Amino acid sequence: MNGLTFDIAHLLAGSLVLISFMMLYQDRLFALINVFALHAVVLALSVAWQAYIQDAHHLYITAAIALVFKAIIIPVGLHRIIQRLGIHRDIETAVGIGPTMLAGIGLVTLSMVLMLRVTPEADPLAREDLAFALSIILLGLLVMVTRRNAVSQVVGFMSLENGLVLAATGAKGMPLVVEISVAFSILIAFIVIGVFLFRIRERFDSVDVGALDDYRGERR
Amino acid sequence: MSAVSFDAVAAILFIPAGAAAILVALPNYRMTAVVNVIASLLTLLAALSLFVTARPAPGQYLLVDDLNIVFIVLNTFVGFTTSVFSASYIAHELETGRLTAPNLRFYHAMYQIMMFGMNLAFVSNNIGLMWVAVELATLTTVLMVGIYRTHEALEAAWKYFILGSVGIALALFGTILVYMAAQPVVGAGNNAMIWSVLIDKAARFDPALLSVAFIFLLLGYGTKVGLAPLHAWLPDAHAEGPTPISAVLSGLLLNVALYAVLRFKLLLAANPQAIGPGPLMVTMGLTSLLFAAFMLYRRRDIKRLFAYSSIEHMGIIVFAFGMGGPLANFAGLQHMVMHSLTKSAIFFAVGHIAQVKGTQKISEIRGLTESHPGLGWALVIGVVAIAGLPPLGIFMSEFLVVSSTFARHPWLAIPLVFGLLIAFGALLLRLTGLAFGEPRGGMAPVQASYVPMYSHLALVFAAGIYLPAPLVAWFQHVAGILG
Amino acid sequence: MAVIFELAVQGAQMLSVLLLAPLLIGFVRKVKARLVRRQGPALIQPYRDLIRLMRKEVVLADNASWLFRVTPYLIFAATWVAAALVPTFATGLEFSWAADLIVIVALLGSARFFQALAGMDVGTSFGGIGASREVMIASLAEPAMLLIVFSLALVAGATQLSTVAAFMGSPQVGLRVSLGMSLIALVMVAIAENARVPVDNPATHLELTMVHEAMILEYSGRHLAMIELASFLKLVLYVSLISCVFLPWGLAGAGAGPKALAIGAAAYLIKLAVLAILLAVFETAVAKMRVFRVPDFLGAALMLALLGTLLLFVSRSL
């Protein structure tokens, strides 16, 4: 492949990582959701680009899903939920922003180190892509475990899943990508609906207004 | 591929799927239990027919080999007995009004879909397909865990769902990595996901990619196996769902995930430069064993108690497979089969006990051998079996694991034995309270279906004394495959 | 012919210990009396006592069982057999191969066993006191005795008394520290076993201090006679044990003629007299100790015996 296509793909993936970083230091829910929407858009772009360079047309579907579902529907839905449930708008952090950023940097380096051990004859695009995907996934998890609000955790999970899609599309000629992305969209829909149904306002781990924190498995 | 045999494999998949469709449509909910039992029986028969008929050559999506046939038969068998048990159990739930007629239809349909998912996971030759199937099975169980709609049930289901989803994601990433590793060698496209192709060429894959992949797969599927520290969903899911589902979770779903891990272990073992999967699995196994052993002591809920014992035994099994070698692998396989049978039998007993006593609190159940000898002694035998006492099957596998380990790596055997002893103490302590002493709790005679649990226990007993030669040869062959 | 002679000698020995026993006691008492400037009873007083007891009627406690009535004979028999096994004036008699030191100790043990039981049979607190203290003393005295036996056996390479005696008589023994220790230990054990001062006072009847007397408090008449006789025999046994092991001079060897036997008998009587005098002197010299200091006394014996044995092991290997 020629340098340009490679660089563009590279740029898009890199910017995804960057946006994940942006998520780490958001302290307002709405802002976080908007950043995520951006994340989804960029993902859609990079998927589309992959579809173009691998001329694998089914990938366009994935891109469309990313764009429509993740960049538009879900953020809107989340906005609604926040207003409906009257969740207060700023994010409680379990770990401060600073440490989180440091951790994020550590995770990115870790994923780089891991992927650079991969022998170069594995297609370089894949190699770079994987490095980025892995860091996006880890960053997503980081968001999930350092943020207390249910919504922000959902967002974390979705960004994680974006990383997956990035990896899947980056893998040349990988079958079932579309199916997988669809399946995942459904999964996410479930989670969001669950958040809404169970009226999870603050914590991820108590499904009812009545019992915010007492019951976790066996009653004491 | 010969037509007959393809039918067998197809039947294993289509019978549950069809049954699910029927159950959803079925107007008369009283029939659902019956349909469920019949469908499970048919599936079992189809699975058994795999022995007599020639096996299909590995295809694009499906594969039947010595390894997964063990799992399939075990799966369909326990699936069948559980459906029998669940018939009587659910009937009682209906009387007490914990479940309603629509629930019932939903429940049975889900049951069949779950069976479909698990069977699909076993026979699938495509790692992507396998992933989908495992997730399908998981999601259905999530829905069934939450079926009681109680606060606790919903929370257990939610916890299961969230942790499960993360597991799903990790497993998927692992799968993608495997594909990436395979793609340069096998070439892009479907082939790079077909297991039977991968295993042949695994030696030439990129070791680093493969190693990273295995870690993600181990964590992803390991979450389903319930290995500590990924186990968190397991105790609650067991405790809050309907007991047949607890039985299926412990008896089958854990095996499904374990099967997936084993498949990838093989892949990794075939590649010399990649990290050895052994140490990882041994560590996780020991961790789970010790952790669960200690957790057993403070349990107040009888179903949660046995859920933790499932974690413990999964730890032992993973440890055994991690040790590798003909003896340990043989032991691992046997232990897995025995554990499925015993644990589901225990849950059958526990289900009825909880129904007659009207509680799951250990402290409120006493003297079962006095008040309900049938259930009480079944529980005693089951716990004695699960604790690894002869003359029951688990004793043989633990015998092999411990002795072979001690001969090879003495320092690994010490924590193993320690964990076994700790767990034994806890189980015995609880058993003494449950089965002996002055009876407490509900005294009502129980209309239980003793057949499933006692048939399981009889099998376990027989296996402890005598393993038929063909079975042994077969196990040994599989153990050989597992390296 | 020879066999008959042998048997005769054996019988003579058995009878001799039986007949000598009261005399020895009488002698000891006499000497003790003289030491405190008393006239003291006649030498044959013990015989008179026994006969008088025989004539008297037996008064049994209400709930005394058959065991209570059988015990005196058992005690007597066991003690007599044990005493008869110890070589007095001759070794290598017809049955002397049966004279195993451990067996002798054990025979005395069984005698004590039944005496303690008899003490508890009537169900008074005195019997209990006596029995419990007796077994406590025995539990220390017996191991000491066995360790002494060990060291003797290690020196002589046998637990068979006549062999031991013969060996000790032979010049190859030499002087050994461990033997001295065992001698002292043996004397201490003998004192304890025979309920002599300072462990116990055979003359006392103050319940709180008595041990042996407390056990036989309920006995009377012929039963008491048997038990008394048995205790006399016990003293003879120990005295002749000490004499034949540590003063083995003049013992007639195996198959010795009448002359040697006569010499042996004479030597034996002399030894008895000497030891009896020593005993009397010792008893007048010391005072009785509290019951709960007895363990220390016997513990010392035990330690001495063990030390003797260990030293012997060491010296052996040097």
Add this chain to the structure above:
Amino acid sequence: MNSTVALLLCGPAALLGTAILAVAASRLVYATRLIYGAALVISAALLVTIAGHLAGSPGEVSAITLPLGLPWTGARFRLDGLSAFFLVVVNLGGAVTSLYALGYGRHESAPHRVLPFYPAFLAGMNLVVLADDAFSFLLSWEFMSLASWALVMAHHSDAANRRAGTIYLVMASFGTLALLLAFGLLAGPTGSYAFDTMRVAHPGRFAAGAVLGLMLLGAGSKAGLVPLHAWLPLAHPAAPSHVSALMSGIMTKVAVYGFIRVVFDLLGEPAWWSGIAVLLIGGVTAVLGILHALMEKDLKRLLAYSTIENIGVIFASLGLALAFKANAMPSVAALAFTAALFHVLNHSFFKSLLFFGAGAVLTATGERDMEKLGGLIHRLPVTSFVFLLGCVSISALPPFNGFASEWLAFQAILQSPELPHWGLKVIVPAVGGMLALAAALAVACFVKAFGITFLGRVRSPVVERAHEVDRWSLAAMAVLAAFCLLAGILPGFVIDGLSPVTLSLIGDRMPVQTAQPWLSIVPIAESRSSYNGLLVFVFITISASLAAFVIHRFASHALRRGPAWGCGFADAVPAAQYTAVSFAQPIRRVFGGFAFRARETVEMPAPGSLEPARLKVDMHDVAWEIFYQPITGAIDFATERLNHLQFLTIRRYLTLVFLYLVILLLVLALWP
């Protein structure tokens, strides 16, 4: 030539069949008689078979492999001298116990909890002795434990019994795991679990030491070696008395068998030091066991503790045998080994007898607490007589059997100066002292046991109602008493009977005894030492009857009954008698300090006040406090800490997963 062992295997099979039958029939009226009768017949048949085998061809070995158990090893069974001897012990005990149970079992409150497990228990013990590969051995071993556990749990409504059962089974499986590790070492990584392959494969120095230690843990915990004994005095008395007899008299012997089989047979040549540990543990066990027994006032627990003592004696003799064998002194080793086996046989006799007696007392009075008994000799004449014989035998008094075996052990100890190594030179006599001490204390202990229970005045009304037990029980006890006497006065036959075993395991034997003049036994040479139980017996009988004759011929026959001398107090209350505790007081004063950290505190009332003064004694089971409490405490602590993991939030669980993932990835990144 596998006919014999095949024939023998039918026995356990039949017993298992009986067990299954019992499950079905246990609620019927005649079930008790049926089951115990069957057990009796089967054990007797086994006994006859063994006797025939021994009479025909004692030395020879017959083996068989069944297609059961471990697939590639098969269930192997083998009959050799050692197993033959222990089969005799097991089935003799089994037969007599079944005979006893024919009567005793009728008083059982919950027969359906005893009858099915009793034959299973017997079958398990038989199979252990016959097993010839690690798997079948452990299977039978643990099956035996399981059956006995079920029997201990028979009277489960009593919380103490439940606790006893739990502790028992945990200790049992601890032992099994230890044995499992030992066999793992012997079998090696290839997993050759058959005993005959282990025999030829000789483990290295370290492995041999490890196996020895593990066997001490495994077999020792079953046999009740200090400090692994804690379960024994709880579990043995908790079972019905005839089962207690089996557990104490027979099952501990099966444990001894396991030890001998591995250490003397499979392990090959021992190292010179291998005897030391066994010797010391044996000695300590003997002394501590009997001291504990002395402090007891519960009759059955007293017996259980005295079992610990006898096990100590046996293991000390085994240690001697090991030491001598290791130092190339086979003849003496044979002597010590014979002593051990002889004591095994004897203890199985008199311990069963004593437990039967305790059971009889229990049925007659419903009491196990000696301090509520007393004066039973008038109510239970026969029982008290046989019990007395049992006490005499276990106290190692001539001419009974206990003395014969201990005498042999002492004779072996006397040979220790020939040992080349300093450690042994010094340790052996010390152990000899311990054994002597234990023997003396045993006398004290059983004076107490018999005196408090059967003699003295009646302490509580339960005794007034007591009456002699049924004929079956009496017959069983009488048989055992007869055995005790016979083995005591004719030890030569037993010793010669044991010679094939010593020949096969030690490689030497004691000189032929039955050829000796006057049937006396001579370990080495007559000039050194010899013992003749028969002669002693005859002498005592003659002189006793002679004395009696003379007395009755010449002395007065007058006899008068009168009140006991009460020191001036007319008829003191029975409570004024010595009790079990007060009887033990002097010995407690002497040994209690270090053995139990015993403290006596006297509370004197204020001068002039009329309250009674109180004497409080508190004693500790040191072993329990040193070994068991810390472990339970640690487990408690760990569970408490870990238990928090059950109550985390989902986010924290996710954190766990996340951290685990990162750690693994780091490991991978740093992987060379």
